[in-house]
Amino acid sequence: MFAEDDLLPISALQHLLFCPRQCALIHLEQVWAENQLTAQGRVLHERAHAPGPESRGNRRIIRGLRLRSFTLGLTGQADVVELRRPTGRVPPGERTRLHDLPGEWLVRPVEYKRGRPKQNDCDRVQLCAQALCLEEMMAVRISVGAIFYAQPRRRQVVPFDEPLRRETQESAERLHTLMAAGATPPAEYAARKCRACSLIDQCMPKSAGRSRSARDYLDRQLKQASASLGPESSDEAT
Numbered sequence: 431m432f433a434e435d436d437l438l439p440i441s442a443l444q445h446l447l448f449c450p451r452q453c454a455l456i457h458l459e460q461v462w463a464e465n466q467l468t469a470q471g472r473v474l475h476e477r478a479h480a481p482g483p484e485s486r487g488n489r490r491i492i493r494g495l496r497l498r499s500f501t502l503g504l505t506g507q508a509d510v511v512e513l514r515r516p517t518g519r520v521p522p523g524e525r526t527r528l529h530d531l532p533g534e535w536l537v538r539p540v541e542y543k544r545g546r547p548k549q550n551d552c553d554r555v556q557l558c559a560q561a562l563c564l565e566e567m568m569a570v571r572i573s574v575g576a577i578f579y580a581q582p583r584r585r586q587v588v589p590f591d592e593p594l595r596r597e598t599q600e601s602a603e604r605l606h607t608l609m610a611a612g613a614t615p616p617a618e619y620a621a622r623k624c625r626a627c628s629l630i631d632q633c634m635p636k637s638a639g640r641s642r643s644a645r646d647y648l649d650r651q652l653k654q655a656s657a658s659l660g661p662e663s664s665d666e667a668t
Contacts, residue, residue, distance in 0.1 A: 431502035433480050438609060440506030440559045441495065443601050443612035446608065453605070454614040478593055485615035490531065502602040508560050510540040523571035537564055539575040549579050551597060553577055554588050558598040561590050603627035 431667075438457070445453035455461040472587040484491040490513040498505040516525055539560040543553060554577070561572040572589040576585040588594075617635035624635045 431500050432605070433500075436503055436606075437498060437500075437505040438602075438605055440504050440563070442597070442605055442629055443504075443559055444556040445543040445553045445604050446601060447550060447555055447628070449618075450615045451606065451617050451633060451635075452627060453607060455629055455633060458612060458614060459611065461629060478520070478658060482623055489513065490535070497560055497567065499559075499566045501566060502559065502599065503606055504563060505561055506534065506560070506563070508539050508564075510596060511564065512538040512540055514538060521573055524573060526570040527578055528568075532643070537568060537570055537572050539564060539572070541575070541577045544579070544580045545575055546579055547586055554594060555598045555601050557588055558590050558594050559602065562569065562598060563597070569643045604645075 441455050442453055445456055471524055482494075492511045492513065493509070495508045495511050496505075496509055513528070513531070516534055516536055520536065524536055526537060527534055539557060541553065541557045541560065548554070557575050557577055564570070564571055574589050575585060575616060576587050578585050617633055619635040624630055624633075627633065
């Protein structure tokens with residue numbers, strides 16, 4: 431069990447699985463820069479966090495709910511938590527009663543993302559961490575949630591099966607290990623991922639990677655500069 435002061439941001443799990451160096455730059459070194467992609471994501475989350483509960487038929491929508499898990503050592507804020515009236519057969523433990531709402535409810539976290547579904551599990555792990563926090567806070571079992579992706583403008587249903595739960599728990603452990611070590615991992619350049627990262631100028635993935643020294647970086651820059659100037663500039667310099 432973790433203490434209140436030891437809780438880490440749920441969002442850091444998404445950063446960790448996307449890129450451990452990005453995670454350390456943001457959460458260890460407190461480095462942040464915004465580009466068009468992060469700005470779009472920020473606006474989307476601000477809209478999702480608009481205050482005030484909302485009712486839609488048999489659903490109750492809660493925005494910006496604060497979350498925490500002392501078991502995983504995580505804290506954060508859910509974009510949306512949907513409370514739904516049970517219909518039909520429901521797995522054991524999924525029905526819950528809330529002190530300010532009559533009847534029984536199912537709990538479903540919903541995360542909003544600006545882009546498309548990703549190939550890795552970074553978004554699903556972030557959502558699953560929210561579900562595990564809610565389970566701990568509300569003493570209820572949550573079997574499924576959803577991610578709303580803005581570009582296709584539709585939801586992707588995410589079942590919280592045992593492999594995803596295990597990956598989420600292991601990712602939380604990795605996050606605590608990274609933060610406790612207090613060291614930023616070296617860069618590993620991946621063209622598509624790095625070009626989309628708002629921290630590319632701060633990270634310098636082409637010069638700060640494994641087996642790359644500052645001297646090698648300067649030598650490459652000097653060679654590129656000489657090549658761009660041409661032979662006439664070299665003659666003038668001599």
